[in-house]
Amino acid sequence: MLIPVAVARWASLLAVLAAPLPALAADAAISPAWFKAATASTPLCAGNGRRVHIGFERAAAAACSIDADGHVHVTIAPENKPINPSPWYGLVVASDAPAPTIVTLHYGDSRHRYAPWTAEPGAPAHRLDQQAVTIAADQHSATMCLPTARTRLLIAQPPERSDDVLARFEAKVQAGQLIRADAGHSVARRPLAVYHHRPAEPRGTIVIITRQHPPETTGPQAFARFTDVLLGTSRAARAFRRRHALMIVPLANPDGFVMGHWRHNLGGVDLNRDWGPFTQPETRALGAAITAEAARGPILAVIDFHSTFRDVVYAPPQPNEPDLGEAMLAAITRDLAGADIRIDRAHNPGNGVLKSWARDQFGVGALTWEVGDDSPPARTNRLATAAATALMAAAARQ
Ligand SMILES: [Zn+2]
Known part of the structure; x- marks a missing residue:
């Protein structure tokens, strides 16, 4: 009973997933090769020196846009509805900009649940500093400031394949x-x-x-x-x-x-x-x-x-x-x-x-x-x- 919208959304992701990616253990350093593969796909959105990629295992279904000032807006969508509100997100933000990147996750009707994890190439994943995350009063969105880095994984839980x-x-x-x-x-x-x-x-x-x-x-x-x-x-x-x-x-x-x-x-x-x-x-x-x-x-x-x-x-x-x-x-x-x-x-x-x-x-x-x-x-x-x-x-x- 898969709805057609979901089929279209996943078709591109399935094609990406056909190519194996290097291992991604929860507590191990995430290799530059993993990031290279994850960012090899066409970006979900791009602009102002930033690109958002979801070409990897456990990436989230999402839509995104990037403001003129480089602020990234990602709308996280469930696989179908109705559903328990567990908004999962997984994306790689690549940036050539010299400044930090602001990312807002929009959850629609659902509320923020998972404190973000992040990782840079060659380093293990860790919880994003709580100071860098602002949850909206209605909890329907969360905004985070990603320190300057060329590429960075942003994910709802410690990464595991x-x-x-x-x-x-x-x-x-x-x-x-x-x-x-x-x-x-x-x-x-x-x-x-x-x-x-x-x-x-x-x-x-x-x-x-x-x-x-x-x-x-x-x-x-x-x-x-x-x-x-x-x-x-x-x-x-x-x-x-x-x-x-x-x-x-x-x-x-x-x-x-x-x-x-x-x-x-x-x-x-x-x-x-x-x-x-x-x-x-x-x-x-x-x-x-x-x-x-x-x-x-x-x-x-x-x-x-x-x-x-x-x-x-x-x-x-x-x-x-x-x-x-x-x-x-x-x-x-x-x-x-x-x-x-x-x-x-x-x-x-x-x-x-x-x-x-x-x-x-x-x-x-x-x-x-x-x-x-x-x-x-x-x-x-x-x-x-x-x-x-x-x-x-x-x-x-x-
Ligand atoms: Zn359960």
Whole structure:
């Protein structure tokens, strides 16, 4: 149900994306070669010594204009509507002007959500100095002052490419620790990578998934730490893996991720409302893969990592006891005694959310773990470590 305007908008971007770009890891320096490739495309707009480019993975759908004084105006548009307001932006501003560049992002009906990140060629990305960002009183636009530089990436979250997202798991496939068995393909035929750990005689499988929603970054950070602990070399992790299979899905919505979507897949659907209707190839394929896993042995828990405005765990009453999800919740709550986290026990069957579908389909503890957009990374890592450690301890008791 892709609307024609969206098709036209993305056609040019898809053509650009056919050419591979160099890797772009979140904390590594972004190479001059990456910038060269990103700015090789026809600019989205140009004038007064400035050019705006969106020829790279995770660039935003946008329109732009440049005033006579060099002020850049970019209108950020969602992939379709209605949509959750998560205005994603990703652009490269190139400048030959000797002065700083003023950029205003216009969000239409939506409000500013993500504090901008920036990077120059050969340097790692970092948050743009807060002093350089002015958010309009109505929050429908944000204006930022970019220091003088020939080219500069401006992006809503720390830059990461799809290859970077999969790299940590690909390394474990190379090392023989994981097996990759893709569930199928996205709308645009990108592979839906699934990584399995399969011991000889598992008690059952824990399913861990993230990035149904493209801009979310802090949830995937928790996912990365959580899976690192389970796949680690500690005695507890090795004992856990002798008796438990793992099914890991790092990039559930590859098209949306690559194309800088706010929320949906390329079919214009929120995938985390499609578990049950299964109208999209991503949910159909991943649902079938989880069902096939359940035919090999019981699904013991399903954990789906997301991001929102604050830390909240959606954990409906668990159908069976003892439950691994409950052990994790207890660990998180204990670790955060007195801290700001919400546990939401509501169960809404039939709403198309993965955790609801999994709970009702397999009778297992299933939860959605949302990490706040601005939650400190150290806290997120600590909680993810505590949760994974509790999961392994609870599994050992069963
Ligand atoms: Zn989400």
